[in-house]
Amino acid sequence: MDLDDTPDQARYRTRVRAWIAEHRHEAPPAVAGIGGSADIVERRRWQRLLAEAGLAGVMWPAEYGGAGLGPSEAVIANAELQRAGVAGIVDHIAIGDIGPAIIVHGTEEQRRRYLGPLLRGDEGWCQLFSEPAAGSDLAGILTRARPSGDGWRIDGQKVWTTLAQHADLGMLLARTDPDVPKHAGLTMFIVPMHAGAVTVRPLRQISGDAHFNEVFFDGLEVGADAVLGGVGDGWGVATTTLMYERLMAMVAFDELLQGPEQLLAPIADHPGLDDARVRHAIAEVTTQRLGMRYALYRALTALERGSIPGPEAGLGKIDAVEASRQACALIAEVLGPDALELDRLARTVGLGRIAEREWTALDDETRTLLEAFAAGVNALMEQTRDHPPIGDELRAHRRAGDAP
Numbered sequence: 001m002d003l004d005d006t007p008d009q010a011r012y013r014t015r016v017r018a019w020i021a022e023h024r025h026e027a028p029p030a031v032a033g034i035g036g037s038a039d040i041v042e043r044r045r046w047q048r049l050l051a052e053a054g055l056a057g058v059m060w061p062a063e064y065g066g067a068g069l070g071p072s073e074a075v076i077a078n079a080e081l082q083r084a085g086v087a088g089i090v091d092h093i094a095i096g097d098i099g100p101a102i103i104v105h106g107t108e109e110q111r112r113r114y115l116g117p118l119l120r121g122d123e124g125w126c127q128l129f130s131e132p133a134a135g136s137d138l139a140g141i142l143t144r145a146r147p148s149g150d151g152w153r154i155d156g157q158k159v160w161t162t163l164a165q166h167a168d169l170g171m172l173l174a175r176t177d178p179d180v181p182k183h184a185g186l187t188m189f190i191v192p193m194h195a196g197a198v199t200v201r202p203l204r205q206i207s208g209d210a211h212f213n214e215v216f217f218d219g220l221e222v223g224a225d226a227v228l229g230g231v232g233d234g235w236g237v238a239t240t241t242l243m244y245e246r247l248m249a250m251v252a253f254d255e256l257l258q259g260p261e262q263l264l265a266p267i268a269d270h271p272g273l274d275d276a277r278v279r280h281a282i283a284e285v286t287t288q289r290l291g292m293r294y295a296l297y298r299a300l301t302a303l304e305r306g307s308i309p310g311p312e313a314g315l316g317k318i319d320a321v322e323a324s325r326q327a328c329a330l331i332a333e334v335l336g337p338d339a340l341e342l343d344r345l346a347r348t349v350g351l352g353r354i355a356e357r358e359w360t361a362l363d364d365e366t367r368t369l370l371e372a373f374a375a376g377v378n379a380l381m382e383q384t385r386d387h388p389p390i391g392d393e394l395r396a397h398r399r400a401g402d403a404p
């Protein structure tokens with residue numbers, strides 16, 4: 001494994017940097033999450049520019065609007081946008097998984113109809129797989145599609161649907177044959193999200209954002225041309241989609257793996273850094289992240305050689321979240337009750353959007369919820385002020401081999 005750019009990759013990186021330097025003034029603020037319709041309109045306008053520059057759909061074939069490059073170039077493009085502090089694409093699921101599934105399983109007519117608007121952000125998409133009683137056991141979904149005239153009639157409920165409230169189209173997995181083994185009776189559909197028979201209910205998070213939705217289908221009629229792949233081939237299409245999701249998660253890792261100086265910025269000048277235990281904990285977090293970075297490079301090397309992404313991508317996703325949680329817990333331990341100061345709280349426990357919004361722009365319900373949350377945590381922190389840091393106890397348990 002060679003960790004340095006090849007000459008071609010170095011030239012590509014230089015080109016990406018030059019493009020970003022020239023266009024960064026046109027970018028919307030690089031924040032996590034989507035605050036509302038105005039945000040998504042701005043983010044999709046920027047996504048269109050990225051697509052035209054070949055920085056969205058980097059791995060898509062050129063004939064469908066992509067840059068026709070490899071995973072290393074996709075990582076370079078993501079990393080350079082991240083390093084410049086400039087927003088990337090907003091339709092990660094659409095560009096990362098749904099588009100590739102249409103490229104692999106769609107008819108040529110479907111590819112020509114859907115891929116261009118998807119990549120440019122002219123049409124938003126969502127992935128309608130998970131249901132209240134079918135998450136990990138995805139093949140157990142209950143949403144039914146029954147033959148109706150020349151097409152299909154769809155009834156059922158989906159949940160955790162990212163960005164459904166900003167989607168024009170959805171990729172929906174439904175049961176078309178309940179009398180065969182569960183993996184064999186599924187079909188994938190392309191469905192319109194603005195139809196009267198579709199109801200989208202946002203699920204409000206504590207941050208005030210609503211990234212996920214419940215989606216209800218009450219007799220949605222679609223034509224035969226809404227089928228993606230063959231009737232009964234839904235499991236294969238779903239597998240392709242999720243394989244690309246893992247691949248895209250890997251490509252985005254570089255974005256997740258910020259250096260220790262970025263992660264620990266909120267405590268950079270804190271006297272707590274003189275404490276050897278704190279420095280030890282920082283070293284632990286940093287080492288874990290470095291390990292993940294090298295695991296990513298190894299997986300990318302395999303990808304470049306034509307291998308299919310394996311479990312390392314899924315494991316990396318879990319590790320990335322765990323490392324972020326550890327870093328946040330460390331910051332909260334060092335700052336103590338000061339972590340509750342609004343912008344620090346935002347950085348510490350992930351309420352990023354709140355810090356960037358006017359407090360007054362939030363609705364009453366969200367403000368009350370956040371105030372109660374902050375007051376509760378504050379009271380808890382005051383009570384435990386003299387208590388040894390919780391993280392130390394956990395680490396002591398782990399060293400002793402106990403389950404934490």
Ligand SMILES: Cc1cc2nc3c(=O)[nH]c(=O)nc-3n(C[C@H](O)[C@H](O)[C@H](O)COP(=O)(O)OP(=O)(O)OC[C@H]3O[C@@H](n4cnc5c(N)ncnc54)[C@H](O)[C@@H]3O)c2cc1C
Binds near residue numbers: 126130137159160162
């Ligand atoms: C950020 C995010 C975005 C998402 N966006 C979308 C989206 O756009 N579209 C979409 O369709 N879905 C989406 N999902 C849903 C997601 O992909 C999973 O389907 C869902 O989170 C898992 O289902 P569940 O919540 O019902 O959990 P469950 O499947 O009920 O799992 C709950 C727990 O039980 C464990 N478990 C499950 N089965 C077993 C078993 N057999 N043995 C042992 N342990 C088991 C799991 O590991 C887990 O800890 C999103 C999820 C997240 C976190």
